[in-house]
Amino acid sequence: MLSTTPRTVLNRSKQRARTDRADLHAVLDAGMICHLGVLVDGAPMVIPTGYGRIGETLYLHGSTGASSLRGALASQVCVTVTHLDGIVLARSAFHHSVNYRSAMIYGPAREVEDPGERLDGLRAITEQLAPGQWDVVRPPSRKELAATTVLALSLEEASVKVRQGPPVDDEEDYDLPVWAGVRPLLVSWGAPEPDPRLAPGIPVPAHLSHTP
Amino acid sequence: MLSTTPRTVLNRSKQRARTDRADLHAVLDAGMICHLGVLVDGAPMVIPTGYGRIGETLYLHGSTGASSLRGALASQVCVTVTHLDGIVLARSAFHHSVNYRSAMIYGPAREVEDPGERLDGLRAITEQLAPGQWDVVRPPSRKELAATTVLALSLEEASVKVRQGPPVDDEEDYDLPVWAGVRPLLVSWGAPEPDPRLAPGIPVPAHLSHTP
Numbered sequence: 434m435l436s437t438t439p440r441t442v443l444n445r446s447k448q449r450a451r452t453d454r455a456d457l458h459a460v461l462d463a464g465m466i467c468h469l470g471v472l473v474d475g476a477p478m479v480i481p482t483g484y485g486r487i488g489e490t491l492y493l494h495g496s497t498g499a500s501s502l503r504g505a506l507a508s509q510v511c512v513t514v515t516h517l518d519g520i521v522l523a524r525s526a527f528h529h530s531v532n533y534r535s536a537m538i539y540g541p542a543r544e545v546e547d548p549g550e551r552l553d554g555l556r557a558i559t560e561q562l563a564p565g566q567w568d569v570v571r572p573p574s575r576k577e578l579a580a581t582t583v584l585a586l587s588l589e590e591a592s593v594k595v596r597q598g599p600p601v602d603d604e605e606d607y608d609l610p611v612w613a614g615v616r617p618l619l620v621s622w623g624a625p626e627p628d629p630r631l632a633p634g635i636p637v638p639a640h641l642s643h644t645p
Numbered sequence: 646m647l648s649t650t651p652r653t654v655l656n657r658s659k660q661r662a663r664t665d666r667a668d669l670h671a672v673l674d675a676g677m678i679c680h681l682g683v684l685v686d687g688a689p690m691v692i693p694t695g696y697g698r699i700g701e702t703l704y705l706h707g708s709t710g711a712s713s714l715r716g717a718l719a720s721q722v723c724v725t726v727t728h729l730d731g732i733v734l735a736r737s738a739f740h741h742s743v744n745y746r747s748a749m750i751y752g753p754a755r756e757v758e759d760p761g762e763r764l765d766g767l768r769a770i771t772e773q774l775a776p777g778q779w780d781v782v783r784p785p786s787r788k789e790l791a792a793t794t795v796l797a798l799s800l801e802e803a804s805v806k807v808r809q810g811p812p813v814d815d816e817e818d819y820d821l822p823v824w825a826g827v828r829p830l831l832v833s834w835g836a837p838e839p840d841p842r843l844a845p846g847i848p849v850p851a852h853l854s855h856t857p
Contacts, residue, residue, distance in 0.1 A: 445710065483743065522853065526767065577737075606783055610847060614843060621831050623831050627824070631824065
């Protein structure tokens with residue numbers, strides 16, 4: 434079960450809340466980027482960035498010089514992962530909505546210092562984008578590692594919201610002669626585009642050919 | 646041209662910065678949801694939500710009771726819109742990246758009080774999800790309007806980042822026998838799913854049948 438804190442308990446649309454850790458993991462595992470909220474000079478900044486999950490820990494990374502990562506370490510952070518699954522078309526403007534799955538994770542971020550955990554975190558971030566990729570590419574050099582900050586965020590305090598299904602209109606609006614329903618949004622892979630500098634004779638590996 | 650302020654000038658990957666207002670408009674107009682960063686009890690909160698643009702103003706909305714909107718009015722906000730266009734597969738773990746278009750807008754949010762501007766903002770938010778929809782659905786009632794807060798955010802302070810194209814590897818890595826290139830991510834509409842309660846004989850209107 435997800436923990437309940439004032440900021441993880443929904444005040445509205447309570448029926449959208451999911452409270453199983455498995456739901457949180459599913460939303461995170463299905464994503465490729467998150468939106469990281471940090472404080473910089475007292476104001477919120479929302480940065481799209483990669484992430485990876487190992488158990489109950491989320492890993493983020495960035496350049497050692499990034500002000501956003503300094504902000505992340507100096508205050509609480511909020512990481513949000515959102516999947517937009519469809520547009521919900523109601524008979525009234527007011528009841529328009531979207532179908533989505535989203536997770537919000539709150540907490541202090543921890544700078545990862547242990548070399549083993551740093552590598553594990555970076556591996557998880559790369560594998561989130563392209564599972565199977567880490568073992569076939571050149572691993573990070575000492576210099577590259579020195580230029581990279583790795584952050585860890587516990588999944589302890591988190592909320593998950595899911596909306597699915599048709600619109601919910603006011604009862605008296607169901608008779609209106611207006612089409613209502615859902616337009617699903619689909620995400621798919623296009624054909625891999627080889628680097629123009631790719632050496633001849635290197636095929637696309639199987640782990641980059643599957644469909645999501 | 647976009648304005649330059651300390652938080653809109655990129656410190657790294659400067660070649661990804663776009664500085665034309667047309668680039669900002671293009672990123673916003675191509676999106677359907679944003680991630681809104683606000684301060685709630687001194688900590689950042691990142692909320693996925695709809696938006697609409699009219700000229701140089703972004704409109705957001707929510708329930709009058711939402712703590713996130715109270716937070717938005719009590720501090721600066723940051724609105725980020727991100728399109729993930731592909732995964733960039735390099736020969737080294739370090740140079741993995743993503744192709745994307747993103748916009749970040751900063752500023753104080755203003756609560757819209759004028760009834761005409763409120764309706765215009767709500768219309769823009771609905772039309773962002775489904776252009777052509779506003780004129781065919783029941784408009785908001787007085788009661789629905791009273792339950793809705795509309796916020797406006799000037800596009801004055803904003804930054805736009807775009808990454809596209811193949812990976813950029815270290816020169817000595819180009820000889821590695823590793824496939825490199827881009828896996829494009831495509832977003833498309835699925836077939837419209839009629840509300841199970843849809844009255845017979847109402848076809849899907851043309852504005853909900855086009856492909857994006």
